[in-house]
Amino acid sequence: MKRFYNHRNTIVKESVEGLLCSSHGTELAMLENKGGSCVVLRKNLDKKKVALLSGGGSGHEPMHAGFVGEGMLTGAICGALFASPGSQDILAGILAVTGDAGCLVIVKNYMGDRLNFGSAVSEARALGLKVEMVLVGDDIALGGGTKARGLAGVVLIHKIAGAAAQAGKSLEEVAEIARNAAANLHTLGLGLTSCTPYDAKPSTRIAENQVEVGIGIHGEAGAAIIPYEPLTSLMETLVKRLLSNAPEGDFFLLVNILGITPIIEAQAIISSLALTPLSKRVKMLIGPAAFCTSLDMSGVSLTIMPAQAQFLELLSAPTKAPYWVSPVPYTTSPVTLPVPILPTNARATASANPRIEKLMQVITTTLENNEAFLNSLDAKAGDGDCGSTYADAARRIATCHKDLPFADISALFGAVGRLLSRYSGGSSGALFSILFANAAENKDWRQGLLRGVEKMEEYGGAQPGDRTVLDVLRPAVECLAKGGTIEETAKLARAGAEATKTMKAQIGRASYVPPEQILGVPDAGAEGVARVFEALAHENGTHTSNA
Template identity: 45%
Template sequence: MSRFFFNDRKQLVNDAIEGILISAPHGNLVKLDIDPAIRIVARSDWDKGRVAVISGGGSGHEPAHAGFVGKGMLTAAVCGDLFASPSVDAILNAIVAVTGDRGCLLIVKNYTGDRLNFGLAAEKAKRYGLKVEMVIVADDIALPDNKQPRGIAGTALVHKIAGYAAEQGKSLNDVRDIAQQACENLWSLGVAMQTCNLPGSSEEEGRIKEGHVELGLGIHGEPGASVVESHNSREIIDTLIKPLQDKAGEGRFAVLINNLGGVSALEMALLTKELAHSALKDRIAYLIGPAPLVSSLDMKGFSLSLLKLNETFERALNEPVETIGWQKPVAFAPLRSQPLTPLRDSVEYTPSENTQVNNAVAAATKTLIDLENRLNALDAKVGDGDTGSTFAQGAREIAQRLEKHQLPLNDVSKLFLLIGERLATVMGGSSGVLMSIFFTAAGHRLHEGKTLPESLLSGLAQMKHYGGADLGDRTLIDALQPALEALRKGDVQSAAKAAMQGAESTTRMQKAGAGRSSYVNKENLDGVTDPGAVAVAEVFAALAR
C-alpha cells in the first residue's frame, strides 16, 4: 500500500506545483502556460533587466527548486517528473522566457541527465543570441574517488549566492564567477536510516538494517558509501563532522542542516543541538535550518553542508529574499498563470547540394548502418547491447534526408545544426544528446567563421564538458579526440589512422570512467574494444577511402 496522499499519479507533480504557487507568501510566482508536460515556475515581477538565474531538476526534492524562485534567488525553476531531469525543450523555454540582454546563469546539480539536458538547452539558446553560462554543483564528499561528485543540499546555498549577485546588477561573468567560487568552497555529507519511497509503489522492507544508518546515500535513494551501526545522534553528528572538517579546513562557516524529508522536527532540533556541541562549534558563524531545503521525498535522514565564508558570501546569505523556502506561510491566494506562446525550436534551412559533402555524409551513414550488429555485439559484452542500434537509428534518419535531398549540404554549419537537432530526437538516451551537443556546438563555431577542424574540436570540448567523460575513460572520445587533433594538423587519412589507434587503445583500458561500462569489472572489459570508439574509427576510415 502506498504511503502518499495523491489523486492521480500522472498529475502528481503538476498538482503539487499548483499547491506551491497558490501558497506563495509574496504572491510573486507564476507557472508559464506552455504545455502540461513543461513545468516552469517563474517570478511574475521579473523585468529581464538583470542576469537571470535558472535552476531545476527532478521533482521530489521540495522546496527545491520552485521554492527558491523569487526576488534575491532564482528567476525560474524547471521541474521534471519525480527524480527525472526536465526535458531540453522545457529548459530551453525557460531560458528564452526570462533571459534578456544581460544573459542567464544555469545552476545544475552534478547528475548526468541534468548536465546533458541543461547543457544542450544552453547550446540551443545561444542560437537565439542569448548569453548563457552554467555552473555545476558537486558538493557531496561521500565518494572521495568519484570524478563526478553529486550535487546535493549545498545547491540551495549556490542559488542564494548567485541570486544575490544577480539582484545587485552584476554582470553574467561576475554572477557565474561568484557562483563557481561558492561551489569550490562548499562540502556536504548526508546520512539516513530509511531510504525514500516512491508514490504509488508498494512499501517494501528497506535495505538498511534496523539500528543502522547509511552514510552518504544519494538524494534519489542510491546506496550509501558505508554503514554506521548506531542511531545515536551525537555519534552520527561526529561521524559527519570529521570528513567535512578534513575537506573544508580552517575558516568560518555557514552550516546548512537539511532535512531529507522524513525526520521529525523534534529530531532535527536535537541534531542541531548536537551540532552546536560538536568539534565544529567554534567555527560555526551561521546555522541555516534545520529545515528541508533539498529533500528526498520521505527519506528518514539529514545532511550537513559547510560553506566557507568570505565577506561576499556572508552578505549574500543575510540579504532578505522573497521565496517560499525561507518564509512563513501566508493566507490562501488563487493560482495565477500567464499565457506564453510555445517556443518552436527548429533549425531553419534551405536544402542545397554539394557533391563532396554528399559523399562524406553518405559514407558516414552507410558505415554506421552496416556496423549495427557488430557494435551491438561489442556493447553486449560491456553495456546493454544497443550501441549499434542507437547509432544506426540516427544514421538512417540522416541518410533518408540525404536521399530525399532534404539537407543543406552547401552550408555545413546549418547541416551540423540540423544533424544535432535530429539526433537528439531520434537516437534517444545519453548517446543522442551527446552527439547532438557535438554537432550543435560545432555548427555554432562554423557559423562564427572557425575552420572545420577547429569547430569539430569545439564540439568535442562541449561534449566532454557536459558529458563528463575525457580521454582515457574508455569511450568514443578515445578515438574521436586523436582523430580530430590529427585532422587539424594534417588530412583525413592521418585522422583515420589516429582514430583506429585510439579505438584499439580501449582494449587495454581496464576501467571505464563513464557510461554503462563504468559499472563493469575489469575482467569483462579486458580485450574488448569500446563500441563507440569503433564507430568513430570506422567512419573516419570510410571518409579516408
Template identity: 40%
Template sequence: MHHFYNRPDNLVSELLEGLAMSAAVTLSDHRDARIVMRSDWHPDRDGRQQVALISGGGSGHEPAHAGFVGPGMLTAAVAGDIFASPGVEAILAGIRACCGEAGCLLIIKNYTGDRLNFGLAAERAREEGFQVDTVIVADDVALPEAPQPRGLAGTLLVHKMAGYCAERGDDLQAISKAAGDMAASVRSMGMALSSATLPGQEASSRRTPELGLGIHNEPGVRQTTPENADDAVAQVLEALGRPDDGPWVVVLNNLGGCSPQEMQVLKRACLEQLGRDNVALMLGPAPLMTSLDMHGFSITLAPADDATLDALSAPVQAPAWPTPEKVHDIETFSPRFSQRPPAGEGQKNETRAQLIKRLATTLRNSEKALDELDAKVGDGDAGATFAAGANAVLKALDEDQLSTGEDTRLASELGHLFATAMGGSSGVLLSILMTSAAQQLEKESDWPKALQAGVERMQHYGGASQGDRTMLDALIPAIETLADGEDLSAAARSARSGADETASMRKAGAGRSSLVPEQALDGVVDPGAEAVARLFEAMAGDDTPR
C-alpha cells in the same frame, strides 16, 4: 498507501501546481516542458537590463528548484520527471521564455543527464542568438577520486550568489564568475539511514546507514553505524575535512525524512562540533535539496567572506529560501519557581487532625479495591494514586506539617501536598479543588461554599461535569447536601448514591474511562467516585470496609 500521492505520473505536475497556487510564479502550460517562472518577469522588459538565471533538473528534490524562483534568486526552473533531467527542448523553451538582451546563466548540478541536456540547450540557444553562459556545481566530496563530483545542496548557495549579483545589475560575465567562484568554494556531505521511496513503489526497507550517498539513491562511499546524532555529525564533518579555520557558512539540509526534532538535534551537534565562533551564518535546518523521503541530512560548508555574507543575507522573495541566522552563545535565565509557604506553622486542632488521619487511613486502606475497579475501566492505578496522596497527608501529620486549626492554611497545604505527591490527573484536580477552596476560605470561613468554588474550578480546567462518570458524580451531590445545611451522614448518603449511579453509566465523558468500550463500563463503579464516597462515609463515622 504509503504516501499522500495521487497517480505517480501526475506527481510532478501536481506539486508544481500546488506551489503556483500561492507563490508568485507562472507555469508553462505543456507537460513536455515543466517550467516555473517569475510571474513579474518579462524578457523584453526586465531581461534587457538584468541577466536571467535558470536552473533545474530531476524532480523529487523539492523545494529545489522551483521553490527558489523569485526576485533575488532564480528567474526560472525547469523540472524533469522524478530523478530524471528535463529534456533539451524543455530547457530551451525555458531559455526562450525568460532570456532577454542581458543574457542568461544556466546553473547546472553535476550529473551526466543535467550536464548534457542543459549543455546542449545552451549551445542551441546560442545558435538562435541568445547570450548564454553555464556554471556547473560539483560540491559533493563523498567521492574524492571521482572525476565528476555530484551537485548537492551547495547548488543553492550558487543560486543565491548569482541572484544577488543579477539583482544589483551585474553583467553576465561578472555573474558567471561570481557563481563559478561560489561553486568552487562549497563542499557538501550527507548521511542517510534509508533510501528514498519512488512514487508508486513499496516503501523502502531500512538499510545500513550510509555516508556520502547520492540524492538519487546512489550508494554511499561507505556503510557506517553512527551511535547517535552527535556521532553522525562527527562522521560527516570528518568527511568534510574537519574544518577548523572558519568562519564558515553552514547549510544544514533535511534530505526529506528527518523530523523537526531530529534536525534541531543535528543542528546543535553541528554547531557544537564546528565551534560557534567558526560559524558566521547558518541556513537551516530545513528541507532544501531533498531526495523524496530519504531519512538523512547533509551539511554544506562555504567560506564566509564579506562578499558571500552580503549575498546570502540580501533580501529575497523565493518562497523556500530560509532566513540566514547568525550563531551566538545560548542565553539562559533563571526561572522563578513557586515558593511554598512554610508548612504547619499555623494553629493546630487535634480533633480535626484525627479526622484527617481517619480519612487518609481510609484511602490508604482502599488502595487494592480502587485499583481493582480501575483495572476494569482504566489503567489500574487509581488506588495507588489516592494512596500516595493519603500517605503524604499521614506523613505531614506525623511531622506536624499541617495547620489543622486554620482553614485557609490547611486547604492551601493540602493543595500543595496533592500536587506533589499524587500522580496523574487526579492529583492535579484535587490540588485545584483545595487551592481554589483556600482562596474562598480566605474571604469566608464556609467549607461547603469553599468546596463548591473548588469544584467549579475543577470543572473549568478538567472539562468534566456531573454525569460524566468521574469523581464529580459523588463529590458534587455530597457538597450540595452540606451547602443545603444537612449533616455529614446525609452528605455521605448523597456521595454513595452518586458513586453507585456511575455503575449504570455506560459512557464516560472524561478521563481514561472515556476510551473504554461501553460494555466494559456496565456495572462498574467509577474508582474516583468510589474514593470520594468512602471519604464522606469515613467523615460521617461509617468506615466499615467494603
C-alpha cells in the same frame, strides 16, 4: 504504503499548482503546461538584470521552485519525479526569463541534468542569447569530480548568485561568484531510512538497526552503512567524515531536513552538533529547515562553506523566495531568562488544628494505601498510573505537613492547590489544583469546594455521566454545600463510583477503549475519591464515638 497523491504521473503538476495557489506562491507564476515539465517563474520579471534558472527532477521540494523569488532564482524547471526535465522545457524557461543582461543556469551534477540543461544552454546560445551554466557537485560521500552529486548546497548557490544578480552585477561576474562558491561547498547526508518513490515498494537496503552515511537524495548508496546509535554519536560520526577533507578555517553551516525528519528531531540535531568539533568553527547557521528533501526519507544533511565576508553579504541579502531561511549567528548557548519567583507552597503562616491535621492524614494515607489497586483499575482503561498520581500527591502533601495553615481552611485549600500545581502530574493533578485553588477563594469551605468542582467542569470539559471523577465529586460536594453530613456524602460518593461501572467514557484515554472492555470496572479516579470520602466518614464516626 499510504500517500497523499492521485497518481505518480500527476503529482508534480498538482504540487506546483498547489504551490502557486498557496501562501508561498503569491509572487509566482508558471508557463502554460502542455504535458511536459512545469516551469515556475516570478510574476514580475526584471529582464534588465541577470536571470537565474535552475531545476531538475521533482521530489526534492521546496527545491527548486520554492526558491524562485526576487533575490534568488528567476525561474525553476520542475521535471518528473526524480527525472531531469526535457531540454525543450528548459529552453522555454531560458527564453522566458532572459533579457539583454543574460541568464545563469545552475545545474546539479547528475548525468541527466548535465545533458538536458547543457543541450538547452547550447541551443539558447545558438539563438543569440547570453547564457552561462554552473555545475554544482557538493556531495563529498563518494569523492570529488564527476562523482560529486549535487545536494542541498545548490540552494546556497541559488542565494549567492541571486543576490549578486539582484545587486546588478554582470553575467560574467555572477557566474564567477557562483563557480567560486560552488567550488567551496562540502555536503554530507545521513539517512535513517531511504526514500520510496510513488507506486514503489519501500527499500530494505538500510535495516532497522542501521543508518547510511552519504546517502543520495534519490536513495542512492552512500559511503557506508553503519550501526544505528543515539543522536549524539551519529552527529559525531557525520561531522568527523564531513571535516576529514574540509579546508582549514571557519564555516557557514546549512542544516537540511532530508524528508520526513520531525522538527523536534531536527532541532535536537542542532543541540547535538554543539558537542562536536564543528561547533567551534561555525560562524553562521542556516536552518534547520527543508531545503532539498527526498520524499519520505528520514535524514539530515550538513553543508559547510568557508566563512568569507563576500559569501555572508550575499547570503544575508534580502529575498522574496518563499522557502529561504536567513543565516543567523551560530551559538551553542541558548539565551536563558531568570525564572519568576514562584509563590511559596503555603503563603499563609503555618498553623495547627489537630482535628483538621488528623483528617488530612486520613486522606493522604488512604491514597497511598490504595496506589496499587487504583493503578490496576486504571490499567484496564488508561495508562495505569492513576493510583501513583494520587499517591505521589499525597506523599508531597504529607512531606509539607509542618508548613501548612491547618487553622485556616481556605488558606489550607490554597496551599494544597499550589502543591498540586507544582508537583502533581497528569490531568488529575491539574484538575485537583484547579479545585482547591478556586475553593480557597470562598471563606465558606463547603461553598468553596462546590465552586472548585464547577471550575473543574469548566476547564476540564467533563460533566457528570462522562465516567470521570466528577461522577463522585459533583454529588458529594453538592451534598456538603447543602449541609449534608460526611456520612451522607460518603454514600453518594460510593454510589457515584459504582455508577461509573456501566457508563460509557466520554473524555480522556478511557474514551478510546472499547466500552465492553471496561464494563463493570469503576473509573479509577472516581473510585479513589470515593474511598477518601468513606475513610473520612469512618474517621468521623470513630472520633464521635470516642468523644
